Amino acid sequence: MSLRCSVYIATSLDGFIARTDGSIDWLMQANAGVPSGEDCGYAAFMSTINTIVMGRATFEQVLSFPEWPFGSMPIVVLSRTLHALPVGVPETVRLFNASPRDLVAQLASEGVDRVYVDGGKTIQSFLADGLITDLTITLIPVVLGSGLPLFGPLDRDVALRHVSTTAFPFGFVQNTYHVV
Numbered sequence: 687m688s689l690r691c692s693v694y695i696a697t698s699l700d701g702f703i704a705r706t707d708g709s710i711d712w713l714m715q716a717n718a719g720v721p722s723g724e725d726c727g728y729a730a731f732m733s734t735i736n737t738i739v740m741g742r743a744t745f746e747q748v749l750s751f752p753e754w755p756f757g758s759m760p761i762v763v764l765s766r767t768l769h770a771l772p773v774g775v776p777e778t779v780r781l782f783n784a785s786p787r788d789l790v791a792q793l794a795s796e797g798v799d800r801v802y803v804d805g806g807k808t809i810q811s812f813l814a815d816g817l818i819t820d821l822t823i824t825l826i827p828v829v830l831g832s833g834l835p836l837f838g839p840l841d842r843d844v845a846l847r848h849v850s851t852t853a854f855p856f857g858f859v860q861n862t863y864h865v866v
């Protein structure tokens with residue numbers, strides 16, 4: 687399948703993407719120390735993306751932000767429990783209850799060629815289905831001890847090829863991998 691499914695995410699050193707209650711105060715606090723004008727490659731990454739696929743939990747977190755952060759970027763929200771989007775959500779957002787494989791086939795048929803997959807459980811389900819092609823993981827210098835993990839159980843190993851590592855002077859370490 688030529689459609690690429692990419693991960694671009696920040697984790698604590700011990701591999702959590704949020705606290706157990708979903709909060710990312712530790713990440714906001716770390717981001718506050720990043721020099722202005724430095725985005726750790728986010729804009730360059732986003733310029734290659736046609737659609738963001740995110741889990742319902744990440745979507746709900748995004749809705750709590752003061753502003754919609756994705757402009758006109760098409761968004762797919764995955765959920766088995768939501769039957770309609772909240773009133774006022776931008777028209778760029780679609781709700782899907784589909785397997786990652788069926789969703790990717792649908793997006794490929796629409797001409798999408800690179801998807802940003804976001805949210806821990808969502809990334810795990812795409813990884814388990816062998817759909818993730820590359821990962822950019824930015825390690826934040828904090829140990830949380832507990833929280834929502836980026837990775838979960840798999841029925842086989844996922845071999846990766848290391849592509850690059852950038853150590854930022856403010857302490858973030860960004861690793862990029864391609865799935866073999």
Ligand SMILES: NC(=O)c1ccc[n+]([C@@H]2O[C@H](COP(=O)([O-])OP(=O)(O)OC[C@H]3O[C@@H](n4cnc5c(N)ncnc54)[C@H](OP(=O)(O)O)[C@@H]3O)[C@@H](O)[C@H]2O)c1
Binds near residue numbers: 745786
């Ligand atoms: N550190 C970072 O850079 C970063 C980035 C993104 C998110 N986050 C944080 O991560 C937290 C959310 O992560 P998360 O692991 O809890 O979950 P998530 O992946 O955002 O959402 C999980 C939900 O997505 C739905 N879902 C996932 N796969 C599905 C599938 N194949 N089919 C149908 N529905 C599917 C389910 O919703 P239903 O329960 O409705 O069925 C599932 O409960 C938030 O607190 C967010 O702030 C952090």
